[in-house]
Amino acid sequence: MNELFHTGAVTAILLASGLTYALRLGGLLLADRLPKSGPGRRFLDCLPGTLLVSLTLPGALHAGLPGMLGLTACLLVYVRTRNLLATMAAGIVVVVLLRRLFMV
DSSP: OHHHHHTTHHHHHHHHHHHHHHHHHHHHHHGGGSOSSSHHHHHHHHHHHHHHHHHHHHHHHHHOHHHHHHHHHHHHHHHHHOOHHHHHHHHHHHHHHHHHHHOO
């Protein structure tokens, strides 16, 4: 138990939690100042999609062909159904099947 306090883990945890809550509070305080229309609003509306691509594409590229085909299946199912559960299931099924069938 003493090792926990000597390594600074408690300090790191407290700093990380403080920073997390500060960021959340900052977001709430700045929400009223965000643009309601115009190019700034359009930019903010595009952010979730760009963040999703920046988080998923590197993983799919790293996974190789099964990952890219799984991502393609996700895109096709989402465009067709707009159902997130079906989208995730399609991507997982394609990747698992390709890895099992072709041992990639």
